[in-house]
Structure formats: structure tokens, C-alpha cells
Amino acid sequence: MTDETSRRTVLGIASGAIGIGLAGCLTESDQPESNSDQDEDTDDQSDEESDHNNSHEEDSGSHGSHGEELDSPSAEAEVSMTTTDSGDHFEPHVVWIEKGGSVTWTNESGSHSATAYHSDNDEPQLVPDEAAAWDSGVLSEAEATFDHVFETEGVYHYYCVPHESAGMIGSVVVGQPDLGAQPALEEPPSEKSEAIRGKLADLNEAVRGALDGQNDDDGQEGEDGSDNEDSHDDDGHDH
Missing domain, CATH: 1.20.5 (Single alpha-helices involved in coiled-coils or other helix-helix interfaces)
Structure with missing residues (x-):
């Protein structure tokens, strides 16, 4: 190589x-x-x-909280009645309608009722004085509905007969009620269980919080308007 x-x-x-x-x-x-x-x-x-x-x-x-925002009353409201993995519910828990308005409950799943806390239903009164009782009876068919018209201004608590003890309780606010004169917003009935009393207390807090906020806004507007009027009067007097 x-x-x-x-x-x-x-x-x-x-x-x-x-x-x-x-x-x-x-x-x-x-x-x-x-x-x-x-x-x-x-x-x-x-x-x-x-x-x-x-x-x-x-x-x-x-989902299922009691802090629903109540912006203003409507002519009508819809509430679903459901059974889910987390339990039995009215959705939403709280609705706000005008005096003379109506609420429609629709059974989405399970078997439920919408029943007023009223003496006519053998329950303590948690509705306004002079208010009529209502009871849908137990609705088991899917999409079955029940309607009720609310003629008396105030706060109405109601419950599901089969599931009250499980906390299936809701509230309807009608008009612009005086919160200090509502049986529903008083101390929950002592004859009810601790669980039911707790649920009612939660609803009371939600209703008071929402409506107090509305009253505060109205009061602030009134105060601003009054201040403006006073300012105009003062200006006119100075000139």
C-alpha cells in the first residue's frame, strides 16, 4: 500500500x-x-x-347558595324543582316579584311540592298576615308545573313536603315589603328541627341582605336629591 x-x-x-x-x-x-x-x-x-x-x-x-342577587321585582318568576347528586333543591332559592305577580314551579326531576308555611297547611305562619295559603301537592311527573299568584305584599317562605327535613325550602318576596313586619323574617319556629331552623335563618339573611341593599340605594338617591334641592334653594337665596 x-x-x-x-x-x-x-x-x-x-x-x-x-x-x-x-x-x-x-x-x-x-x-x-x-x-x-x-x-x-x-x-x-x-x-x-x-x-x-x-x-x-x-x-x-x-350553585344552590342563598345569596341570590335580587335586583328588582319582576311580573313573574320561574323556579325549578330538582333532585341532583348534591340533594333536592328549589332553583333559585329566592325570587322577587311585583304585587299581583306570579311564580311558576316546574318539576325537573324527582318528586317535590311547593307548599306555603301557613296554618291552613298545618304549619307555622311564615307568610304575611291575610295572605292566602297554597300547596301544589307532590309533583312526580317531569315538567309538571304549578302556578300561584301573590296578591299580598310581603315575604313568603315555603317548603317541599317530602324534603323539608333535608333543607328544601325557598322564599318569595312580593313588592316592597316592610321587613320589620314580616312573620317569615322573625326567629325561626322553635318546633322545627335544627336543620330546618338553620335553613330558614339562611333565607332570612339572604332576603334581608338583598332588600336592605335596595333600600340603602333608594335612600342614597333620596338624600342626593334632597341635597341637590337644598343646594338649588341656597343658590337662589344667595342671588
Whole structure:
């Protein structure tokens, strides 16, 4: 073998080794990048699942709460009666209608009633004086409905006969009632169980909080209006 041939053979072997080495380096450098991308995808998926779970938890937390916002009375309201994994519910728990307005209860699932706390229903009075009693009877058929018109201004508490002890209790606010003269907002009846008394206390708090807020807003507007009038009077007097 000549010196030239030997030199070419050595160069060929060296070039092959370098090529293999580079290929190995590229393969090794590519692999972590691929894993990194996969890890990022996994992290993104975990973040999406976490956001979804958090959103679901927030929805579950607000669902069935007694802090419904009562912006203003409406001519009519609708309430669903449901049985879910978390229990039996009126949804929403509190509605606010105008005097002479109506409420429609719809049985979405399970068997429920909408029954007033009234002496005519052999219950303590948790409705306004002179208010008429109502009782839908137990509705078991899906989409069955019951309507009631409320002619007397005030706060009305009502319950589901099969599920009162489980806390299925709701409230209807009619008109602009004087909160200090509502039997429903007094201390819950002592003859009721602790669970029912607690539910009624929660409803009382929700109703008072919502309507007190409305009264505060009305009072503030009145005060502003009065101040403006006084200011105009003063201006006129000065001139």
C-alpha cells in the first residue's frame, strides 16, 4: 500500500467517525427537545384540566347558595324543582316579584311540592298576615308545573313536603315589603328541627341582605336629591 493510499484510508475512516459522532450528537440533542415539547404539552393539558376543575368547583360553590342577587321585582318568576347528586333543591332559592305577580314551579326531576308555611297547611305562619295559603301537592311527573299568584305584599317562605327535613325550602318576596313586619323574617319556629331552623335563618339573611341593599340605594338617591334641592334653594337665596 502506497503512502497516498494509506493517507486516504485514514482520512476516510476519520471522516466516517466524525459523521457518526455528529449523527449521535444530533440524535442526542433532538431527543431532549422532543421530551421537552412533550412535557410542555403535558403541562398545558394539566393547566387546562386544572382551570376546568377550578371553574367547575366555582360553579358548584355558587350553585344552590342563598345569596341570590335580587335586583328588582319582576311580573313573574320561574323556579325549578330538582333532585341532583348534591340533594333536592328549589332553583333559585329566592325570587322577587311585583304585587299581583306570579311564580311558576316546574318539576325537573324527582318528586317535590311547593307548599306555603301557613296554618291552613298545618304549619307555622311564615307568610304575611291575610295572605292566602297554597300547596301544589307532590309533583312526580317531569315538567309538571304549578302556578300561584301573590296578591299580598310581603315575604313568603315555603317548603317541599317530602324534603323539608333535608333543607328544601325557598322564599318569595312580593313588592316592597316592610321587613320589620314580616312573620317569615322573625326567629325561626322553635318546633322545627335544627336543620330546618338553620335553613330558614339562611333565607332570612339572604332576603334581608338583598332588600336592605335596595333600600340603602333608594335612600342614597333620596338624600342626593334632597341635597341637590337644598343646594338649588341656597343658590337662589344667595342671588
